[in-house]
Amino acid sequence: MRIKRWWNLSLVLLLSISLIVGCSKGANEPSGTDSATGNEAAGTKLEPVTLKIMIPGDRPPDMDLVIAEAERRMKDTINVKLDIVFVPWADLGQKTQVTLASGENIDLIFDAPWLHINQMIADGFYEPLDDLLAKYGKNVLEKRPQQMWDANKYNGKIMAVPLGLVYGTGNSYVVRKDLREKLGIPPIKTQKELIDFAYKVKEQVPGIAPFMAAGTSGQQTYSIVGLRSQFDYDTHVRFTHALGSSLMLYYKNNDGKVYNLLEDSEPVMTWLKEARQMYLDGLVYKDILTAKDFIQPFLSGKAAIVTKGSFGTGLSFDQQFKSNVPGGDLETVTFFDGTKGANMSNFKQWNFLAVPKVSKNKERAVMFMDWANEKENYDLLSYGIQGKHWEPVGDMEYKLLDTKGYWGFGYVWVWNPIDERSDAERDKKYDEFEAVLRDADNFTRDVLTGFDFDSAAVQNDLSQYNTVEAKYYPALFNGVLDPEETLKKFEAEAGPSLKRIQAELQKQIDAFLAKK
Template identity: 25%
Template structure:
């Protein structure tokens, strides 16, 4: 959720960029590497910052896998872009990139099983706040990058400052490369139609759940054939959103599955473990969800539904979508075309109390798999994706002239662009950088004001260096997570009967599973973390 400022790399880094990318290019009259010329000289920087020359043997052609979260594109454009991208990778580092997709259907289970399987994957999309990075690090899923980065990704090594590398360490070893040079906000909320809100008499921006309920009722009463909200019942974000709107608690990086149970009490009491599930907050939430479910604000079979709510919003068949600021900005532009006059607006959960906490710099990142057979070449490929403007644009935007054109320094869709035929994406969220971005010429005009409003109230994320060691409570954490998965969905979507009884039953099950021991251990580790932070000041 943090807005990160573009960092100037300076003359020295620019020179390093020129040297490194030139050095990584294998000369060939055909534009492809040849065996007898495939040993390249790469500029490297030691941990002490002293330039050195290292002979890097790239004579063996290697295929590098990259684990991405998302559904593989099916219109053929992905293959066309990758063909060109891989031609460049072959020329520069004698390698080929293959995306290994973890599709959105049951993505969390699939992702964690893949990392636990011991399969020799190379590059892996990671995130400490939503992809269980520290838990997977504890299981030995990743390689240490301390010795590899200065040699095989020297530009990135220099670009990321020491204080940011410090937030990527587990047991004092670097586990991931952070996406720390990319400006974005991923604080969640509801996207809703401003035109319909005004039609229902809601003239001010929605900033609370009560007004959101009035909006839903207006849709129910006046928009036949439109579902107020059409979630699929597998997302737990609504629980965290309600807690964000009604308390000052900050969720801790302690994964309990569908939604978090353990928070820091507030920004001022950030080292005090607290669970809103065990006070009136969660009871009130359950009552609200039961009321909304009974009113038909979502479909009766919500717990079994597997549809795409965002597509329904775009088609005028749903009135909201629940996601984050970056999604809102993209959908705002899209909805202006698909639903002219819709005036898409955003209700950030934090707007109720102005308690916005910046995103961790490790919300996105890239690790190397523990069983990777080619960690050195994998880092060289990553370095090109992040640092080489041509490779970066292919990875993020596709083919110029097909997926985009550049006019006056901004990016637009070409004339005749058809989203079904021409759309392309890789879901690369592990190393975007502002310096290589081409601004979108169709960005919503209100984007700057929205970011500025966030900057006025944001507070720094306090748990970037907090790594919860679950080993003392592995059994309890597993049992608690299972109960969240079993009982949580019905409570979250008003399908658990009497909400007070449902929450009490949920609490009792959590207690029997060892929740108190789990929270006590979290508090113990927060105390130690507080001591470490305060001693470092």
């Protein structure tokens, strides 16, 4: 379940006009009537086609009900049936790469910059979508502002549909409020106070791990050090275009330089040492590296703090926790700075949906995406059956009715900034911060905005490096391994490959900046 609806890992755009546009299509408008798809417009019914769609996460119990309703709506229009394959988040990188390399027929597939989208594009696995979207994807195009398209092309082409809502990420820690109050600790306002709380839990609350974070490959933005880096307002450490969510290479200071952790260790080394000390002192969940879904131990009451990729918790998250921990209570702690200009953005999105070149149903795949970007169909795929799983609250909010039968995972296949609703029972404490994320003028522009990395020249190095990273990185960035000793092993096994990747990335950045 990587983080069902509450884990909003994706970077996204939302213009102020989105509310107006989102309300312009009535909820009762028939599905599939505004797609300029040729045969339907001419009144000729299309032959049935089954689309195989590969996305991450766990299959909800009521998924078959939602698919049946979707297929019923599509029968007389685009005539599509859905074969949806869910891949566990921990297996996502390997499974999707092997599937694409094998030539297995897949019609739509999830990918991301923090996964391997650049590599897959460079290797020619994805179909360019400009012409297909122009012919069959009117809704897909219109539901995403031009700024989003401009910032998320590859070599000037649309190689995948961006999925997102804001210009930056809201990050936080979910904390056991009941334990904090029981221990007589005031509300947490700083990183030091958060760690001090963890030590108090270790000392006075036996049987509960103080700290949980993401410990598997593909989720390292939410490792102990990964999330710590998201609150770096001194140097603005950021992930690079080459390695996605790895900080072995990183940007800082918005200076257009690529830094190598093996050569320029600060401030990352300080965070690694802090994480190591936490682990040595027994603050970190003992099975952090084997928990495929790192949220579950927290929801089960086995941890006091967990990393999270959004502000607030949401009703679904709260209800699952309280069903497991009667009398428990949660709160979110964030060190986000909402001051204008404090945060940096290149306006890239973090989640995408691509059409593999091997697909035999490319046109119908784009038709389906277009259908899914109509308001009532978007609601169905995002929230489930209206009246059973959810109910609307106005045009822009929803109320959950059943948190176990169908959970939201729109961010992996349909997200757009116009149709997305907000949880009416969300923690509105952070609405002000959410508004900051949705306004581009609040961000300092990254000097690399518009830059794309072509990994073709270093594909072998990336493959060699990724093998070594999978062995060390999750443990290193969660304090399980000693940073100095581990980085020596890292350098011995992958140092030359990492250096060549750094050099190629810097070469392309220098050329990009020289043209500005």
